[in-house]
Amino acid sequence: MTSKLNVVRVQTEDFSVADEYGLIAADNSDGAAVTFVGKVRDFNDGSVVTDLTLEHYPGMTEAVLNQIAAEARERWPLNNVTIIHRVGTMALGEQIVFIGVTSAHRKAAFAACEFLIDFLKTKAPFWKLEAGDQGANWVEAKDADEQAAKMWQKD
Amino acid sequence: MINVLFFAQVRELLGEGNVSVEANDTNNTAEGLRAQLAAKDDKWGKVLASDKLLVAVNQTISSWDTPVQDGDEVAFFPPVTGG
Secondary structure (H helix, E strand, C coil), X not given: CCCCXXXXXXXXXXXXXXXXXXXXXCCCCCCEEEEXXXXXXXXXXXXXXXXXXXXECCCHHHHHHHHXXXXXXXXXXXXXXXXXXXXXXXXXXXXXXXXEEEECCHHHHHHHHHHHHHHHHHHCCEEEEEEECCEEEECCCCHHHHHHHHCCCCC | CEEEEECHHHHHXXXXXXXXXXXXXXXXXXXXXXXXXXXXXHHHHHHCCCCCCEEEECCEECCCXXXXXXXXXXXXXXXXXXX
8 A cells, every 4th residue: 555645835837737647646546536727817807917926925835735735634535635836927827726636536536626725725825916917916815715715614 | 033024915015024023022912013013104004004914923824812922933914815
């Protein structure tokens, strides 16, 4: 039996979905692998976006991502978990974030993947600065993201 | 000393990413430290008065009554927007 992968990376360089998938999906005891990729979109809140710069809090970021990975493991029977988030400046269409989880069955993998991105968006110390045709703007936190994270709260 | 960090628009508006503050009896909570820094001038008062401001004490998001002491790292920043 191989040991579980638990990867958390914060990096400026791009990542390969194929490579990351290959790493998490190598265990034959898993029947499900779910991945999520977040990308730089050309439009936000009615404004044209030309590129995106991600700032973070080194040290705290990695700690929070490890905490939410651990919390996902407490809630679902997961095997491998990978969370990669890029920082620095990214062009339109570039990949920002990768979440990959594997499990024996799909329901746990789907739920854990969604939980991880919902919690990452509301708890990990990253901030987006959007550049567009009207200058640079710090992205406002969205109530909808907060509501999505609250859906996972236990009573 | 207390190591104070600022991120995102808080950092940008203050023009500082990092200041050191001597620990004392008035800045011994996150709110006490915020109030001390906000008293520096109008700009700092405005930026650090935001009702959306968050504080992390030793890299954990904390409530405003969290104790702060010499050697701690305290960060002030806006709501997070990653993902």
